Amino acid sequence: MDELARILGSIVSNATPLVIASIGETITERVGVVNLSLDGSIALAAMVGFVTAYLSGNALLGLLAGTVIGMLIALLIVVANIELKQDQVAVGFVLTLLAADLAQFLGQDYTRIPGPTFPTVPIPVLADVPFLGQIFFRHNLLVYFSFVLLFGTWFVMYRTRYGLALRAVGERPATAFARGTNVNRTRYFYTAVGGAMVGLAGASYALAIKPGWANPPVMRGDGWIALAIVIFGGWHPFRVAFGAYLFAGLRALASTIQQQTDLPLVLVNAVPWVLMILTLLLVSGGFVERLIRVAPGPVQRVLRNFLRSEPPAALGAEFSRE
């Protein structure tokens, strides 16, 4: 039992950057902007975050620097799109490559050295709850932050008038305009927020989850995974977070298998990716619809609401008034 709690706890901890990044991307995409640069911005934010923390001796300062990097890259995409009418996907893709190369180049003198990290801070009382305490409440601050982010995002999106505006802008900008929302300003704001979360996720690798910096970066590929998780999660914060934990769980399983058998490492490492592709096929193919149709009547509506995964209708589209 203790062993299980320990494993689940480490999955929760390892999933944290993915949770933060994919919720950040969910926010951005919900407002109609695709930030495709995740894989690069996470790496650059991690590097800048680590180096800042290392040079200043302050992990919090490092975290802040990484957050700013993520925000700036996201802002580049939305500025290029709104002001210069450039395609979000094209700009995002170029920025992915650029940021990843920049991280490797600028970070080359700082690899494999110890630096400041966020320590584990058990939450009083809650940490001593049997089983659950071990899973959820004996972590560093970033893990707790991801919990707050998850519930906060859901609350803002579905319970406040800001959330209505956010979703409306990504869905039908003309309506948002008619209801008095400033479409482009809303896009700037939430793209910046989402990008900041991506940056924070990057820095959280270097300062807490997989401390330090390395060439090639340890989190390489996780940006693409986060993008896939957003789709898997149907652009809903809870489902997205579920996807991130599921993926971290699969990864943990793969590494256990690898330790206990003599399967080649490469093969085992590929397992979570393959499973991810399969789940993506399942949620986006006609499979779900068929599954829903065989379910009994009243269950159908619940299932359909939960499994619904339509992208925001105005994702990637520009808005102008006339």
Next chain:
Amino acid sequence: MSIEVRHIHKSFGPVHANNDISLKFDDGRIYGILGENGAGKSTLMKILSGFYLPDSGEIFVDGKPVHYTDPQGAIEAGIGMLQQDPLDIGPFTVLENFVYGRPDGALPDWQAAREQLQQLSARFHFDLNPDVTIERLSIGQRQQLEIIRLLALGVRVLILDEPTTGISALQKSVLFGSLKRLAKEDGLTVLFVSHKLEDVLELCDEVAVLRLGRLVGQAKLPVTTDELVAMMFGQELAPPSHEKVAPGDVVLEVRDLTVASHRVTVEGLNLQIRAGEVVGLAGLDGSGQELLMRASVGLLKPLKGRVLINGQDMTGRPFRAFLEAGVGFGAAGRLEEGLVSGLTLTEHFALVDPEQRAWIDWERARAVTEERINHYNIYGRPDSPIETLSGGNQQRVLMALMPSSPHILVLEHPTRGLDVESARWIWEQILARRSEGTAVLFTSADLDEIMTYSDRILVFYAGQVTEVTEPESTTVEELGHLIGGQGIRKEAAA
């Protein structure tokens, strides 16, 4: 609240959509804004409701000049508009849609909003469940939601742009009832935009008529249809003459045809259509008529039976083969299926060029396009993207794209959403081809249209087909009974 516009001008590029329009609307009255497609009605209404800014001109509310620059500002000034395609958010629930845009704080009072929503919909006998998503509502219900949303925001001038297109007869009578109550009981000013004369005659107290961007007439009701038509078009119109053509050889034949969708099945249908015949299909949407249409052009595979074109068995052949065999098809969704949004007129004509060469001869394509634009009286330029044309002009393009002398034309709702003149023009084109021996198979929701033009009528009800061989001696009422499923049993018994 009275509202007045003075000397409004608005141009889109070369198009003078509103040309010096001055009008005054008083409270407690319902005004019809009439005019054919492209007359500038929507433009004027969008200016009133803050969606467009006029190039020049002024707006007065209760005699005082007002200056707003967006829809929110117009609503604060008391003017709200229900757009032709209701501006709502598909994945939102009815309640979320109702709340979005209200000047609440950060946390809306969801409970109070729910109660207000329910109260207002009960008052007008609207059928709105706060918890279903907009995607699951009909156009009529989405309009109802917009109306009560605007009322809840306190608007005193309610503008409705073509609200009777795409809603059921029942929803229409509920809508008209509530508009009358809003004007008479609450003293609202209602502006009702339409190109349908009968709707305006039924509902409005006064009408204003626009033509080509200008105000061309105003009248207090009652007026006669003829007077309104004269104002809208400058002259009175009779339907184009259509003498019967002696039927020729069988062009389309279906034998023992069974086709099905998930809603309805048509079983064992036999039908022959001869050259020069016009066959109209009547019925409520989804009664099976569209299955027959689609099977006749190869877009739907029959479960059983054969489809023959000019005696040649085409069953199971692809759409392309039907086109090559001389079938012309006009789909109901103009921009979804018939035309390609984003392509220009020239590109459309290049696509259907009978000489399918790998390289497009743009000069030739442009020349062809210009010739068609002239010949078909299309209001647009060769390089206009198709979606910038009005509905009537898109329909003209669709006609112009069809092969010039097909053996049979299969047309879904050829005049849906068009004004009287455009519809008449479309029929002139269809009848001209018919007099050269083309057979015509068409559907329409407009019974008058079906009665006027058909040599034979097939009435569909839940997949069952009744044939009316003599439209001249049938009344609209009788046809209506058949469409509603009454009389099918009677016929079987007789």
